[in-house]
Amino acid sequence: MRDFGYARAGTAASAAAALADPGASAIAGGTELLNWFRLGIAAADRVVDIGGLDELHGIALEGSVLEGGELRIGALATLNEVGEHPLVTRLAGALASACLQAASAQVRNRATIGGNVLQRTRCPYFRAEEPVPWPCNKRHPGSGCAALAGRHERQAVFGWTGDCVAVQPSDPAVALAVLDARAEVLGPAGTRTIPMREFHLTQQEAAVGGEPMRETRLGPGELIIGYRLPASADGQAYIKVRERASYEYAIVSAAATVRPAEGPGGSRIAAARVALGSVAQRPWRLPAAEAELPGTALTREALTPVIERAMADAAPLPQNGFKVTMARNAAVRALLRAAELTAGGHL
């Protein structure tokens, strides 16, 4: 790890001012940043420790659940704090579940909910130590994409380009996207909010914007200070499919919310939201399914074709067609599980 200068920020404003310098990086938990430094993915001359900023801590309910209340989660809450907090388990169960299925118990005691969504792809060609022995446009723009010609079974089925086929691996980001969370961001121009379903960019979206390697809408010097989520009484679930039962990145994942309605023929969906994870460089909401799901019976047989139609534009790579089927099934499971959790009486 290269040497760097270190300072503790006393206020979010002083941190933001220091981060306006492109040679500066913020550190909170450091679980991702230290590995970037070791691999040469990032290098900083100055590191600003934001870990002591009280205003970035705290989990609270603002307003009431039934009348448009919001859950406010500070960026420095650790994944274990978010995942085990009673307000989060009660009002944002998909997020709690996603946090506790991420990483390991000891990593989750350091990793923060603010930093988590800024983690970068686990594509093995990207995670190489300098000097990177193969092409990777994220590491060395213009060098090419070794994954496209090489192994890419874990990479994208939506939104990729010939320049990069990587997926965003965050679990919490998928839950934040399905829950219509907004990130509160502090930057040189003051504070603003970014909807989490638009926070990350696919390679195609980045190319349209003229910056093909851009990964998020976060601007230079901007810092996530917290999130706001509409408090929801809907059933919620996060399903993570992986090769090991624990401490492993997702092959695919799915988050869902369901408000069921009892009808003469059994339970049907009154309203539902669905997002897929690890299928693109951003959490992948399925708006076509969300439009079609109301009135659909809560059975595997009825849900599967709805999800299938909403995923008709999937464009798998030669080695990852299985992810389309796996993601479809995960979405169906997430919807069924979310409905069960409503029936269990969340409130």
Next chain:
Amino acid sequence: MTLDFAHRVAVTLRLNGRDVTTVVSPRTTLLDWLREEMGLTGAKKGCNEGACGTCTVLVDGHRMNGCLTLAVQCADREITTVEGLAGPGGEPHPVQRAFAEHDAFQCGYCTPGQLMSAVACIAEGHACDDGVVREWMSGNICRCSAYPQITAAVLAAAQEAQGAPGTQAAPGAQAAPGTQAAPGAQETRGTRR
């Protein structure tokens, strides 16, 4: 409000019950500092990227990977390593005793990390059954694959702790994660800054 960036930083912390003041380069990890500056080689450098858990130590009672923590981030914290587990007379910690009784290791390389993780796992209340222990101990890899014995040792130590409350609180723990929220509390803060 301009920040002063330092390349040598004085850090005061509590290490295994002893106050220590040290001057470190900011890039020094807690793991490297413990092993190379303090001579505490119990925590191991297995993967140095947070994947194996053999560097697990307690920071204010919470288990963390020493390789993913900078020493400068531990100012004013209480650090406990495997060297700090034994009692004042050198008697093994109940979790150490349970590991020995259950043969919960073979080569022993991962054991210091397993022990620290187990102490925290029990204090957190995550040692209630086999499946929960396996999930909450998954951050500690054992390449000899002593997992069944490790799980048994953690459960036995947890049961013993329940029988004798207060004997196994994680050293330095203020409150276990998940127990911080008073019932009905609208706002809680982590004990970590």
